[in-house]
Amino acid sequence: MCRSSVELFTGAGGMALGLEQSGWRHKALIERNEHACSTLHLNESLGHPLAKEWRLYNDDARMIRYSELFSDIEMVAGGPPCQPFSLGGKHRAYQDNRDMFPEAVRAVRELRPKCFVFENVKGLLRRNFASYFNYIILQLTYPSLVKDPTEEWNSHLSRLERHHTGCVESDLSYRVIHRLLDAADYGVPQHRHRVFIVGFRADLRKQWSFPEPTHSFDRLLWEQWVSGSYWDEHRVSKKGRPAEPERFASRIERIRVDYRLLPPPGKRCGTVRDALVGLPDPTSKTGTVANHEYRGGARPYPGHTGSILDAPSKALKAGDHGVPGGENMIAFPDGTYRYYTVRESARIQTFPDDYVFSGSWTEAMRQIGNAVPVRLAAVVGDSILRQLD
Secondary structure (H helix, E strand, O other): OOEEEEEEOOOOOHHHHHHHHOOEEEEEEEOOOHHHHHHHHHHHHOOOOOOOOOOEEOOOHHHOOHHHHOOOOOEEEEOOOOOOOOOOOOOOHHHOOOOOHHHHHHHHHHHOOOEEEEEEEHHHHOHHHHHHHHHHHHHHHOOOOOOOOOOOHHHHHHHHHHHHHOOOOOOOOEEEEEEEEEHHHHOOOEOOEEEEEEEEEHHHOOOOOOOOOOEEHHHHHHHHHOOOHHHHHOOOOHHHOOOOOHHHHHHHHHHHHHOOOOOOOOEEOOOHHHHOOOOOOHHHOOOOOOOOOOOOOOOOEOOEOOEEOOOOEOOOOOEOOEOOHHHHEEEOOOOOEEEOOHHHHHHHOOOOOOOOOOOOHHHHHHHHHOOOOHHHHHHHHHHHHHHHO
């Protein structure tokens, strides 16, 4: 059974694709960025199986009146812009007019869904944002307890705290939990930490917890440096294999002792090499893979040394002033470097190969760098949907 949903701040569609894969059906996507909207429109027009029925509202979320447009929405999803909390932004939180969490709360208040899921950067959990993060959680818990126009946010927080501790019944309330997830723990070939906030409407009395990790870095090290099956799978000769990484020497030795004939539990974490299987070398200028054009000029510098080929990728990023080169390079075992192509970056973020990106390399990479990994969204979305069934 498909469940109805609305997604705010859709971006290039990473969360939307993952939720569609898991059985949710978006009645509306809301996004204002012209480049992201071009990508969403392009895939809808091409009849992508997950995007062909998308209805996009190319508008500022603050202009949408949800209760006038939609009914019977079971989930609200989205990724409120993360610049207010990101290390790559100005991290001003409530002082930043790009903070869209108030709009996420308003959508929940107007639509009264059975559940919601929002995600953001791990910077949201930084110590100096602790009070404001608590404020976000309490607003989502009691979305009908609205901030007065002249009320400061910290005064509203105090009112929410008194309401919460006083166990006062509310017309609309949610049971809200959050957790910092590493996408690599769920099969995404990238260490990407995102805060997920999930709430179920209190009257439903649902019990839910975040899905347990399925992939293990220890299992990857075991397959590389104990059994060697990783190299056999990729047909890498012994001469072509890199040296055992010194930084993990003690961990590998512990794995050798603890797991001799049987591997550590779970599946292995994915690597950059895993993600790129089947893609042609972009420097060869052959093939017709979409968004797979070579871009030269990659240079490492201190603190920006690229992603190791045989490890999970570093988190792809899109900063305020363009694409940070260091996070978007591959570091090959022979000491050479090159930029990820757009398609390779999409593979790292687990976008389907038939999902194409509109715009220049910089704009496409920015869209991908801002996205939720599709597979991670699918895992969380599936877990939420099964709880409602």
